[in-house]
Amino acid sequence: QQQVKQSPQSLIVQKGGISIINCAYENTAFDYFPWYQQFPGKGPALLIAIRPDVSEKKEGRFTISFNKSAKQFSLHIMDSQPGDSATYFCAARAGTSYGKLTFGQGTILTVHP
Amino acid sequence: DGGITQSPKYLFRKEGQNVTLSCEQNLNHDAMYWYRQDPGQGLRLIYYSQIVNDFQKGDIAEGYSVSREKKESFPLTVTSAQKNPTAFYLCASSISGRAPSHNNEQFFGPGTRLTVL
Numbered sequence: 001q002q003q004v005k006q007s008p009q010s011l012i013v014q015k016g017g018i019s020i021i022n023c024a025y026e027n028t029a030f031d032y033f034p035w036y037q038q039f040p041g042k043g044p045a046l047l048i049a050i051r052p053d054v055s056e057k058k059e060g061r062f063t064i065s066f067n068k069s070a071k072q073f074s075l076h077i078m079d080s081q082p083g084d085s086a087t088y089f090c091a092a093r094a095g096t097s098y099g100k101l102t103f104g105q106g107t108i109l110t111v112h113p
Numbered sequence: 114d115g116g117i118t119q120s121p122k123y124l125f126r127k128e129g130q131n132v133t134l135s136c137e138q139n140l141n142h143d144a145m146y147w148y149r150q151d152p153g154q155g156l157r158l159i160y161y162s163q164i165v166n167d168f169q170k171g172d173i174a175e176g177y178s179v180s181r182e183k184k185e186s187f188p189l190t191v192t193s194a195q196k197n198p199t200a201f202y203l204c205a206s207s208i209s210g211r212a213p214s215h216n217n218e219q220f221f222g223p224g225t226r227l228t229v230l
Contacts, residue, residue, distance in 0.1 A: 006155070009153065034218070036221075041223075041224070041226075042223055042224070043117075043203050043205075043221030043222050043223050043224050044156070044203070044221050045221065046218050046219070046220075049218075089155060089156065099144050099146075099161070099163070099207050099209065099217055099219070100146075100158060100161060100171070101156075101158075101219060103148075103155040103156040103157075104155055105153055105154060105155045106153070106154075106155050
């Protein structure tokens with residue numbers, strides 16, 4: 001019940017295209033859903049996050065869509081650029097978990113020029 | 114220049130040896146975390162500490178130990194009991210381990226890659 005399932009494992013997109021990464025969860029106590037971006041050999045960095053009281057959050061080219069009834073959320077990267085090539089992790093946290101995050105398995109995104 | 118530092122960047126260990134990974138933060142954060150990253154498995158929580166002199170086991174604590182004697186430091190020891198220690202280890206911190214706020218972002222260090230020879 002603590003798992004967060006992420007798909008696809010890898011994704012190849014042409015420059016200018018839309019990248020979509022999906023995550024699903026079971027634990028209804030999760031109330032915070034961040035996405036992290038990680039470049040090779042570096043630590044992850046927070047990209048964008050959403051709480052379940054909204055269905056969508058947009059920051060620049062990055063959008064989170066959230067479907068509370070389906071217990072799913074997704075990251076959309078519009079106008080994908082080669083510099084977006086990285087590993088993306090979704091995560092979730094329950095309000096009672098004292099800061100602990102549960103991570104998805106990660107998606108390796110490659111954007112071809 | 115605030116942030117989280119981890120050292121060393123690369124670490125090689127012989128089987129049967131204990132090694133200690135360093136994590137230091139100058140963000141004045143109360144909470145600190147250790148994760149292990151393996152290909153295709155995301156980040157898995159090893160130990161976390163909500164406050165100085167307190168720490169809790171995460172999902173994969175077996176074969177690891179930690180201490181939290183100072184607010185800014187949270188070293189991780191990989192013991193010889195850890196059966197498969199080769200991995201990328203990430204340290205993180207957040208303002209508080211007790212406040213379930215969407216502003217309680219976790220900041221990550223650059224990681225230490227441990228290889229057992």
